[in-house]
Amino acid sequence: MNPQIDEHGQFRHLLTMQGLSADNIHSILDRAESFVSSPGSGPRTSAELKGRTIVNLFFEASTRTRSAFELAGKRLSADVLNMDVATSSTSKGETLLDTLKTLEAMDVDMFIVRHHASGAAQFIANQVRPGVAVLNAGDGRHAHPTQALLDVFTIRRHKPDFASLSVAIVGDILHSRVARSEIRALRALGVRDLRVIGPSTLLPSGLAELGAQPETDMDRGIEGADVIIMLRLQKERMSGHFLPSADEFYQRYGLTQSRLAGARADALVMHPGPINRGVEIESRVADGPQSVILQQVNHGVAVRMAIMSMILGQSGARR
Amino acid sequence: MNPQIDEHGQFRHLLTMQGLSADNIHSILDRAESFVSSPGSGPRTSAELKGRTIVNLFFEASTRTRSAFELAGKRLSADVLNMDVATSSTSKGETLLDTLKTLEAMDVDMFIVRHHASGAAQFIANQVRPGVAVLNAGDGRHAHPTQALLDVFTIRRHKPDFASLSVAIVGDILHSRVARSEIRALRALGVRDLRVIGPSTLLPSGLAELGAQPETDMDRGIEGADVIIMLRLQKERMSGHFLPSADEFYQRYGLTQSRLAGARADALVMHPGPINRGVEIESRVADGPQSVILQQVNHGVAVRMAIMSMILGQSGARR
Amino acid sequence: MNPQIDEHGQFRHLLTMQGLSADNIHSILDRAESFVSSPGSGPRTSAELKGRTIVNLFFEASTRTRSAFELAGKRLSADVLNMDVATSSTSKGETLLDTLKTLEAMDVDMFIVRHHASGAAQFIANQVRPGVAVLNAGDGRHAHPTQALLDVFTIRRHKPDFASLSVAIVGDILHSRVARSEIRALRALGVRDLRVIGPSTLLPSGLAELGAQPETDMDRGIEGADVIIMLRLQKERMSGHFLPSADEFYQRYGLTQSRLAGARADALVMHPGPINRGVEIESRVADGPQSVILQQVNHGVAVRMAIMSMILGQSGARR
Known part of the structure; x- marks a missing residue:
């Protein structure tokens, strides 16, 4: 069984491409189509994730990828919190797990995780409680x-x-x-x-x-x-x-x-x-x-909105 | 008279526990009950502080406490601005009072203040104009x-x-x-x-x-x-x-x-x-x-939403 | 012809005072009047730029000016992204133009640019596609x-x-x-x-x-x-x-x-x-x-809301 997808075929996390079928992938791409902006019409936005909390938990600096996720979340009306653990004094020696559990306790709905260690996103997904989603924004040499x-x-x-x-x-x-x-x-x-x-x-x-x-x-x-x-x-x-x-x-x-x-x-x-x-x-x-190349950047926001919407939105699995 | 509470018993600031009665404390805790999330239902949110501006004015680094205040403000629909004075070049030699007065002039409704000097929050509360609130997020060895x-x-x-x-x-x-x-x-x-x-x-x-x-x-x-x-x-x-x-x-x-x-x-x-x-x-x-311990973290957001709501919300003292 | 103003007299960018007529200037100031707060009534806000994206692209650190632009954008309900290129590892050796084009591809509606080089804002305005606006937040010794x-x-x-x-x-x-x-x-x-x-x-x-x-x-x-x-x-x-x-x-x-x-x-x-x-x-x-001096600070938010509203708002030039 794929830990990213529940028994009803709904995405719970996005950690790796491993184990995803063509249907799984096309379902995300189909949803992403609705988030691609028309030239000159401004960004697509929706109120779908109003009241939801998304945390950008970045253990490696990346303004570019973080911005794409931040914009995706904001355009779906989520509250987005940036935690730049790479440069901040966040943890004060706290373990990764304590940092995670502390944020989770603040009722975070989704973690976007970038980490230098391969497997970090999967590790975190194993630790969060049911209903909390993890998107892998790059872990070591493993997956993006x-x-x-x-x-x-x-x-x-x-x-x-x-x-x-x-x-x-x-x-x-x-x-x-x-x-x-x-x-x-x-x-x-x-x-x-x-x-x-x-x-x-x-x-x-x-x-x-x-x-x-x-x-x-x-x-x-x-x-x-x-x-x-x-x-x-x-x-x-x-x-x-x-x-x-x-x-x-x-x-x-x-x-x-x-x-x-x-x-x-x-x-x-x-x-x-x-x-x-x-x-x-x-x-x-x-x-x-x-x-x-610039189309890729543009589509990067749409694809991220799609997966956020599929996991946390109304039509996603209820928690 | 307690400078934190006005003549009608409404909170104006939250600076110290000193001088607060059991009734004062229970009134905050009662309000906080309405902001505690049910397991698996996502965070509680409200539009109560829509259009209000809250500034996290942190002279000591603290991603954890700042995040709790930031989420509390955003979940009440306030605009939240993070001013990390500890690490930024904000002040360029500006005095604390000039930094404060400058931000206040931008129509800030509430300052969340963390400072290494005991008494800083009280000092700032003495300086802001009527209607501007100060919450102490930790000052020296004094209070939290x-x-x-x-x-x-x-x-x-x-x-x-x-x-x-x-x-x-x-x-x-x-x-x-x-x-x-x-x-x-x-x-x-x-x-x-x-x-x-x-x-x-x-x-x-x-x-x-x-x-x-x-x-x-x-x-x-x-x-x-x-x-x-x-x-x-x-x-x-x-x-x-x-x-x-x-x-x-x-x-x-x-x-x-x-x-x-x-x-x-x-x-x-x-x-x-x-x-x-x-x-x-x-x-x-x-x-x-x-x-x-993790319940404390969870309740930290609810308690902060409660005091923000009591001071700045509709049912708080009008300005 | 003034590159800041289109053929219908609408502002497209704000780069310099050079070439602006008294009428141009008064039109901004007149609009700013509607964004000045009354004492004790809290900040003025509007939903005018809901769904629009504004990026603070600061190549020089400036918490003060950035905060004024950030508040102006948020109070008009725009999504505001802070890109502190001065201190971040944003570019990883990327050229200014690649950084700009990458962000633009994420459907950014407006760039607020501060840069140490005179002419940087004009350079960027020359590069963005039609409909994307640039506000100069200070470029070298040139203009503010x-x-x-x-x-x-x-x-x-x-x-x-x-x-x-x-x-x-x-x-x-x-x-x-x-x-x-x-x-x-x-x-x-x-x-x-x-x-x-x-x-x-x-x-x-x-x-x-x-x-x-x-x-x-x-x-x-x-x-x-x-x-x-x-x-x-x-x-x-x-x-x-x-x-x-x-x-x-x-x-x-x-x-x-x-x-x-x-x-x-x-x-x-x-x-x-x-x-x-x-x-x-x-x-x-x-x-x-x-x-x-503090009135200047207060008016700084109103003036920035005015120019944002005139360029990106409903009554601005459509794209």
């Missing part, structure tokens, strides 16, 4: 499910026939929770041709078991691809044994205009952001007509 | 009235006959604003057997005048007690002349399961948090069936 | 238009006949975006006798072209003035080549009670805050009957 959902949502809006797609994910796969969640989501939705590209030092073992095909040559990897997802390269991993230099990475794996020509002419260019221009991606590709 | 209120609220829900109770407060009484406010609240509510327990270096003089009985022996102090309130030990006072070590403190005053057996079988175990496990309290006592 | 508006609003409420006024601005004109915006606003409103006073090292060239008369002697400068605007002296400029010491500045330019006697008996004393008591201004002048 809302990022994967906004990615497949963006792909579906352009190229809905997942079974026919060739998708390439490029970069530091080894350290990437984003890549892990994307691979699971894309495979669940039926993608058969899924290529995972990077230097061998940054390709973890076990990719074949997940249904992804490892590849160290960029040009071969993106040949004929319908979708290219570039990952952010963490600069702190540049020096050391993983990579010789940012320059060399760009030479071998950077998505330039000329390299992009090897993919399909209508290939989508994606990136979870923040982008390192000239490291993973050439500026004119990032800003070019095939880039859907 | 909302903590005392949530404590007596928690006790009242379990053991309402204060006159018959034996209550023990344990730990660093000398530096504790929590203890000072608790002693006043418990005495006002009629507690006759009030024991204050700690090493002699941490027991201030004048306890007898307040109606509390000092005691240096833990086992004798908690014998037959109905309620045991453990205080947080500030680690920075561990080394130095007050205490030899955390270990020795735990040996002499830590609330262990075996020691707890000396109190009444239904004795309540309380702590204002955050707890230091293995310093003041054994984990299985903190998490055990007699512990009401 | 909402400060100038709240100043002239305060003057107009006391002395509405601008053409007959003698106004003196005193202090570090060279580094002051406040002074630049005030000079433009006062001139646009018809002030003919505008004196700009400070040591010659702090008086920029080109003042005469702006219609202001430079003056190095304080007593001569404020003689017969109807309005005296003291600027904040940045302490970091005290030592160095601009000024010998704070003491000497106060001796020559500090606004003392005896010096104030040289102005008109009903002269208004103004200061953008935070004030340095005993550096720019004597305490009894700052707190005296002629001081309107």
Whole structure:
């Protein structure tokens, strides 16, 4: 049984893409459609979560992801509390569990959790009382499910026939929770041709078991691809044994205009952001007509509103 | 005359427990009852303070207490502004009074003040214009009235006959604003057997005048007690002349399961948090069936909503 | 054409006072009148911007100005997001433009921008898509238009006949975006006798072209003035080549009670805050009957609500 979903098929948490079916995923994406704004019409809002309390519990700093969750919650009329545990003196030596239980006792309905330890969101979901929801906003190298959902949502809006797609994910796969969640989501939705590209030092073992095909040559990897997802390269991993230099990475794996020509002419260019221009991606590709990077950001709010609404809203499971 | 209460018996500020009658205290606790959530029903909210502005003016960092006040204000539909003066460059050398007057000029209705100096909340209450309220969220070693209120609220829900109770407060009484406010609240509510327990270096003089009985022996102090309130030990006072070590403190005053057996079988175990496990309290006592520590946290929001509502709400004194 | 105002005379941005007519300015001030609170009646609020998103994008720390904008937005029922880029790890090396475009993609309706670089607000306004508004909350030494508006609003409420006024601005004109915006606003409103006073090292060239008369002697400068605007002296400029010491500045330019006697008996004393008591201004002048410093703060919220409402509200240009 999937601990994220109750016996009636309702979401209780969102912790990982593992175990989610195509139907589960499409149900979130369908709901997200209703939260996408029309150009120039201002953000979509609703009173659905009025009186509910959502806490952004961030043990790693991330203004960008936190803002997307904060806006999603506020636009559903929830009360949103930001707890920046990374930088605050919050805990005063308190254990993670005591911090959590203390907040829970204040009648929090949902925790958005980012933590540097893989498994933290699942651990927290195991500890909260029934009716309290946990959304994983990134845990260690493990999972970042809302990022994967906004990615497949963006792909579906352009190229809905997942079974026919060739998708390439490029970069530091080894350290990437984003890549892990994307691979699971894309495979669940039926993608058969899924290529995972990077230097061998940054390709973890076990990719074949997940249904992804490892590849160290960029040009071969993106040949004929319908979708290219570039990952952010963490600069702190540049020096050391993983990579010789940012320059060399760009030479071998950077998505330039000329390299992009090897993919399909209508290939989508994606990136979870923040982008390192000239490291993973050439500026004119990032800003070019095939880039859907800013659409991803826009869809990120819609997807988060969707899952919040499905878990805490009127039509979600009652508590 | 009590500056916290106007001539019609309405609260104008909440600065200290000193001078509050049993009726004054019960009126807040009665109101708080309406803000306690039922298990699994989500937080209680109201539109009572819609359009009102509450500023959390914190000169000492405290994410925990600030969060409780922030949630209390938001759940009453007030606009809440967080001013973390401890860490911000807010003042740029501005005096406390200029910071206060500037915020007041922005039509702030209520200041929640935490400050390291004893008397700061009273000082600020003396300076604000009529109709502007001040709630003391802890000032130096002086007072922490909302903590005392949530404590007596928690006790009242379990053991309402204060006159018959034996209550023990344990730990660093000398530096504790929590203890000072608790002693006043418990005495006002009629507690006759009030024991204050700690090493002699941490027991201030004048306890007898307040109606509390000092005691240096833990086992004798908690014998037959109905309620045991453990205080947080500030680690920075561990080394130095007050205490030899955390270990020795735990040996002499830590609330262990075996020691707890000396109190009444239904004795309540309380702590204002955050707890230091293995310093003041054994984990299985903190998490055990007699512990009401998380209820205290829950009641902390309800009590703060109550006093905000009584001062700023429709039924409060008009301005 | 003024990029701040569209072809129908509607405000799209507020970036600078340059190019604004007396009619443009009075239209904002007229709207601001409806947002000034009556004494003791609590803040004015409205549901006008419900569902709109306003982001405080501050690249320089400023709790005071940020709070005024935050309250203005919240009192109009907008969702307000604070992005403190100065202190956060927001950008992770991201370019200003990428940070901006990312937030814009989250369907932000308005950016409030403070930046240390002159021209930053204009740069950002050039980059946002149609329908997204930018308010300049201070850019380098260039402009601080909402400060100038709240100043002239305060003057107009006391002395509405601008053409007959003698106004003196005193202090570090060279580094002051406040002074630049005030000079433009006062001139646009018809002030003919505008004196700009400070040591010659702090008086920029080109003042005469702006219609202001430079003056190095304080007593001569404020003689017969109807309005005296003291600027904040940045302490970091005290030592160095601009000024010998704070003491000497106060001796020559500090606004003392005896010096104030040289102005008109009903002269208004103004200061953008935070004030340095005993550096720019004597305490009894700052707190005296002629001081309107706290009125300025109060009006600052009203003026910001006015411009937000004019740009994003129902009666503003539709998008």
